[in-house]
Amino acid sequence: MKAERCQATAASGRPCSATPRPDRPFCLWHDPEAAELRRELSRRGGQARSNQARAKRHLPKGVLTHDELRGVLGLTIADVRAGTVEANVANAVASLARAYVAVSEAAAVETLEREVAELRDLIATRGLA
Numbered sequence: 001m002k003a004e005r006c007q008a009t010a011a012s013g014r015p016c017s018a019t020p021r022p023d024r025p026f027c028l029w030h031d032p033e034a035a036e037l038r039r040e041l042s043r044r045g046g047q048a049r050s051n052q053a054r055a056k057r058h059l060p061k062g063v064l065t066h067d068e069l070r071g072v073l074g075l076t077i078a079d080v081r082a083g084t085v086e087a088n089v090a091n092a093v094a095s096l097a098r099a100y101v102a103v104s105e106a107a108a109v110e111t112l113e114r115e116v117a118e119l120r121d122l123i124a125t126r127g128l129a
């Protein structure tokens, strides 16, 4: 017998609205039988976060974070308004910033796709699909 909704009570005090696991009354987050898998998912999430932090620390000199890029754009806008930078230079900065963001977003999407695939594989091998 498969319930439509997880039978657990969420931290909010309301019934959990998640889909239960196959042939189980609870969702992945509330099923006592899934405790080990939750720990593994959590550990992998922590690894992914620390990999990101490590990657950021090892950025080569001259590579901008998004915050730094925002700062460069803000300064360039101020310079344009003050007349201390040529419009063609500002246009080049804006164009490069767009390219930088596009490349960063593509890399972030690739990372997410890889992580989702890993989690799907993990869930499939544990029979939790």
Ligand SMILES: [Zn+2]
Pocket (backbone or CB within 6 Å): 006, 007, 008, 016, 017, 018, 026, 027, 028, 029, 030
């Ligand atoms: Zn639940």
